[in-house]
Amino acid sequence: MKHYYIYILTNKMSTVLYTGITNNLLRRVYEHRNGLIDGFTKKYKVIKLVYSEDFTNPTDAIAAEKKIKGWIRKKKIKLIESVNPKWNDLFPQLEGFFFGGTKNDIKKYYSKRASEYEKVYHREDSNRQNELRKISKALQSAMSEKNVIELACGTGYWTQLLSRTAKSVYATDIVEEALEIAKTKKYVCPIQFSIEDAYRLSFSDGTFDGGLANFWFSHIPKSKINTFLKEFHRVLKKGSSVFITDNVLVKSIGGKLVKKPNDENTYKLRKLKDGEQFLVLKNYYSKENLLNIFKKHVKNFSPKNIFYGKNFWHITYTIN
Numbered sequence: 001m002k003h004y005y006i007y008i009l010t011n012k013m014s015t016v017l018y019t020g021i022t023n024n025l026l027r028r029v030y031e032h033r034n035g036l037i038d039g040f041t042k043k044y045k046v047i048k049l050v051y052s053e054d055f056t057n058p059t060d061a062i063a064a065e066k067k068i069k070g071w072i073r074k075k076k077i078k079l080i081e082s083v084n085p086k087w088n089d090l091f092p093q094l095e096g097f098f099f100g101g102t103k104n105d106i107k108k109y110y111s112k113r114a115s116e117y118e119k120v121y122h123r124e125d126s127n128r129q130n131e132l133r134k135i136s137k138a139l140q141s142a143m144s145e146k147n148v149i150e151l152a153c154g155t156g157y158w159t160q161l162l163s164r165t166a167k168s169v170y171a172t173d174i175v176e177e178a179l180e181i182a183k184t185k186k187y188v189c190p191i192q193f194s195i196e197d198a199y200r201l202s203f204s205d206g207t208f209d210g211g212l213a214n215f216w217f218s219h220i221p222k223s224k225i226n227t228f229l230k231e232f233h234r235v236l237k238k239g240s241s242v243f244i245t246d247n248v249l250v251k252s253i254g255g256k257l258v259k260k261p262n263d264e265n266t267y268k269l270r271k272l273k274d275g276e277q278f279l280v281l282k283n284y285y286s287k288e289n290l291l292n293i294f295k296k297h298v299k300n301f302s303p304k305n306i307f308y309g310k311n312f313w314h315i316t317y318t319i320n
């Protein structure tokens with residue numbers, strides 16, 4: 001759904017008020033702030049965002065802009081103070097909303113989402129369910145009789161399935177709330193849990209002979225993929241099996257896809273049950289992308305190592 005915004009900017013002393021309209025609020029305010037728009041706002045440094053309103057219909061937005069522009073100053077002040085009584089600059093908040101992606105965002109998002117997370121596995125879609133079953137089978141076969149480290153295990157959905165065939169599992173995640181839910185489940189093989197950052201694991205080299213990372217790869221900034229894979233492989237012995245699965249981009253699922261200027265990553269705009277919104281880094285890869293990434297880290301990696309479905313992909317390989 002397209003959005004249209006009306007906004008009010010003011011200057012340092014709040015003596016001037018400027019009302020504008022745009023379909024890209026972040027970019028427009030950024031342009032005002034950086035003197036990229038010639039005219040009144042640039043001349044008088046009217047760059048502090050004190051009010052904005054979101055419309056999905058352009059006619060309504062134009063009418064609202066016209067109405068506010070026709071108001072006397074006192075009425076405009078009343079409108080601003082109805083939502084922003086201290087006349088705070090709303091740009092940093094806006095920037096956070098659209099651009100997010102700070103180091104802790106994903107942690108915060110998953111700690112808040114832990115209790116509702118597993119709904120993603122129960123969508124009534126037979127194609128998705130079929131692919132999930134295939135993943136589960138392939139995973140159980142790859143990890144059979146292995147001492148497995150699972151990264152970013154979340155609430156333990158895959159941990160449970162994995163535990164049916166693995167020898168032992170060390171299930172790790174950075175978010176305590178997710179691990180607490182995982183700990184309440186029943187597992188078939190011996191299991192341990194610990195808080196771990198997937199980029200900096202606390203285990204010695206070659207501790208495990210199986211490695212699993214499901215629905216985590218897409219959250220790795222592209223610039224950190226090499227660091228991540230080196231660290232993952234470091235804790236695995238020669239001959240270990242690795243299993244990684246993640247989403248194929250399906251436009252209708254998982255929120256709006258957001259791109260930022262000069263950023264190679266993509267993001268998803270996600271809304272939790274309580275209405276809080278997050279911009280979560282989420283990258284999608286084609287089969288060819290995966291091949292190019294993994295052949296740099298895995299000897300003899302070929303298309304045969306990749307299953308590429310309509311909803312999910314998974315890869316299986318051996319550390320050699």
Ligand SMILES: C[S@@+](CC[C@H](N)C(=O)[O-])C[C@H]1O[C@@H](n2cnc3c(N)ncnc32)[C@H](O)[C@@H]1O
Binds near residue numbers: 110155174178215
């Ligand atoms: C999409 S969920 C996947 C959970 C689980 N593997 C699954 O497939 O159901 C991504 C997980 O990554 C975890 N996570 C985020 N940043 C992490 C990091 N730096 N190290 C380890 N886990 C991380 C989140 O807490 C979340 O549980």
